[in-house]
Amino acid sequence: MKKIVVIGSLNMDFAVNVKHAPKVGETILGDDFRLTPGGKGANQAYAAAKLGGKVTMLGAIGDDTYGQMLMDNLRNAGVCVDYLKKTKDSSTGMALITVDENSDNSIVVIQGANKEVDIPYIDSMLDIIKDCDIVIFQLEIPVETVAYAARRAKEFGKTVILDPAPAQCDLPQELLENADVIKPNENEILTLLGADDSLALDNAVGLLREKGAKNILVTLGADGSCYYGQDGSEIHVPANKVKAVDTTGAGDSYTAAFAVNLSEKKDIKSAMKFASRVGAMAVMKAGAQTSIPTREEVELWAEA
Numbered sequence: 001m002k003k004i005v006v007i008g009s010l011n012m013d014f015a016v017n018v019k020h021a022p023k024v025g026e027t028i029l030g031d032d033f034r035l036t037p038g039g040k041g042a043n044q045a046y047a048a049a050k051l052g053g054k055v056t057m058l059g060a061i062g063d064d065t066y067g068q069m070l071m072d073n074l075r076n077a078g079v080c081v082d083y084l085k086k087t088k089d090s091s092t093g094m095a096l097i098t099v100d101e102n103s104d105n106s107i108v109v110i111q112g113a114n115k116e117v118d119i120p121y122i123d124s125m126l127d128i129i130k131d132c133d134i135v136i137f138q139l140e141i142p143v144e145t146v147a148y149a150a151r152r153a154k155e156f157g158k159t160v161i162l163d164p165a166p167a168q169c170d171l172p173q174e175l176l177e178n179a180d181v182i183k184p185n186e187n188e189i190l191t192l193l194g195a196d197d198s199l200a201l202d203n204a205v206g207l208l209r210e211k212g213a214k215n216i217l218v219t220l221g222a223d224g225s226c227y228y229g230q231d232g233s234e235i236h237v238p239a240n241k242v243k244a245v246d247t248t249g250a251g252d253s254y255t256a257a258f259a260v261n262l263s264e265k266k267d268i269k270s271a272m273k274f275a276s277r278v279g280a281m282a283v284m285k286a287g288a289q290t291s292i293p294t295r296e297e298v299e300l301w302a303e304a
Ligand code: RIB
Pocket: 009, 011, 012, 013, 037, 038, 039, 040, 043, 094, 095, 107, 109, 140, 248, 249, 250, 251, 252, 288
């Protein structure tokens, strides 16, 4: 099996159920507080390992209890955490999450140690990157680090997957060019372009391509996902209909599942179908890593 390296964030998630996310100046009451492991990078590493991938996580934690808990949780799922940076200068990243009555979330990330994933750290990890096949990035560590690491990964001939979340406008062109697959959701693709929702998806895809993107995989929530290949191909996979409890981490598990199937040499459409199933299963339980199914559970669910 091919090896996957995830370079990204680790956060401790503080989540609470609310009727709606608070408006400016509003105090609201919440319910059912949860403290669970998260961080887009760690969620992807955890999911990829649970789904049968051979995974190493690169990132940073503080020298504190939350960092230790996050590291232990990844290790228990089979992720190699030997090369995580442990810093005394910042505390472990955190995320404050509200989950509303439609099961949709709002998230504030306090980057903490994630900010310390810098270029010297990547330089000290080049042998790990050289030794893998697929590298997955998100944007909760400094974007210049992501751009640099993606450039080095491409120089070594690796497959680069970029999950551009949290999305930001005007990503470096070289980062878009170095991603073999960029996987925004329908809102993120607009944010990447600085556009509003009057821009149709096909046009957004065209504009992102003009900025250097190659293959673009857009997740569309209840409408499934759509892959726009560099060669002009278009693949649509419908969503699996489920009753959502909490959408936190669903996008991360989609990305991870897609990468695991690619690492098994499955074709794009099969990888999208697998990823859709995993994403659907992830919304049926609360939390990010706590909601991710095992490979066996996904296969049983597919047969049912
Ligand atoms: O994508 C979900 C994740 O976003 C959460 O786990 C939270 O930590 C934030 O990084």
